[in-house]
Amino acid sequence: HAALVNEVILRSQAQAEYAPGNYGHFGLNLLRYAHFTSPIRRYADVTIHRALIRALKLGDDGATDAEEQRYEETAEHISETERQSMAAERDATARYISAFLADRIGANFEGRVTGVTRFGLFIRLDETQADGLAPISTLGNERWLHDEAAHALVGEHSGERYQLGMRVEVRLEEATPISGGLVFSLLTDPLPPAPGWRRSRPSQQTRGGGKHRDRDAKRGKRRR
Structure with missing residues (x-):
């Protein structure tokens, strides 16, 4: 479960953002840190380069007084555009994978539960790393309770459960x-x-409904 644990830890942390002040780097355990990459040049890199040129008096193309006064605004702007870029990348990847799998409707895949909600389970496929939803309405006749603390859907009558990290087909x-x-x-x-x-029914659990249908008759015998 190493990859899953790593992802859950990342989700629990606040998203990194740019700022004029030097707040260090939590992941690298550094008290001082500046954004600096090579050979890729993003606007954060260029801003730091020009600030260093000005501070060290290395030339005439350093940051201007007006640019220094706008560092807070600049940091907020590039933090927002980075989030937008990441969202666009995720959406584009999801669309391409969905198009790739569109002619494989009905195929079976191995995967792992990566998210548990009151309305179903999020599954990540081993083959493509594609993410999708198994709606709670597909889980059969049981009434499922969402146990947030345990990251699980628990059968109200049977006690059976689907939980985070579970291997599934x-x-x-x-x-x-x-x-x-x-x-x-x-x-x-x-x-x-x-x-x-x-x-x-513990207080932190919430109900999940579903269509009452015979899943075994429709899909064949299930596997453990």
């Missing part, structure tokens, strides 16, 4: 290239109840 039901969406149905049985499970 899924069937691709839908692929929508225009939005990048993938919809799966699970072919893997839920895990048995946790030790000491009792039929109850």
Whole structure:
């Protein structure tokens, strides 16, 4: 689960942002840090280069007084544009993968649960690293409770559960290239109840509904 643990830790941290003040680098455990890459030159790099040229009196193309006064505004702007660029990259990747998988509707894939919500499970496929949703409506006749603390969907009557990090086999039901969406149905049985499970509904759990249908009849025998 190393990759999954790493991703969850990253999600729990505040997103990095640019600032005129030197606040160090948490991930690198540095008290002082400046954005500086080579050979790629982003605007943050150019800003630092010109600030150094001015500070060290290395030439006439250093930062101007007006540019120094706008460092706060500049930092906010490039932080926002970086977030926009990352979102655009994610969306483009999702659309291309969805288009690639569009002719494989009905195929089975191995993957892992990377997210648990009250409306279903997010699955990442091993083959393509594509992310998609297995809606709670596809999980059969059980009524599922979302246990946020345990990152799991727990059967209200059976105590069986689907949880974060669980290995699963899924069937691709839908692929929508225009939005990048993938919809799966699970072919893997839920895990048995946790030790000491009792039929109850803790306050932090929320209900998840679903269509009451015979999943085994539709998809065949499930696998553990």
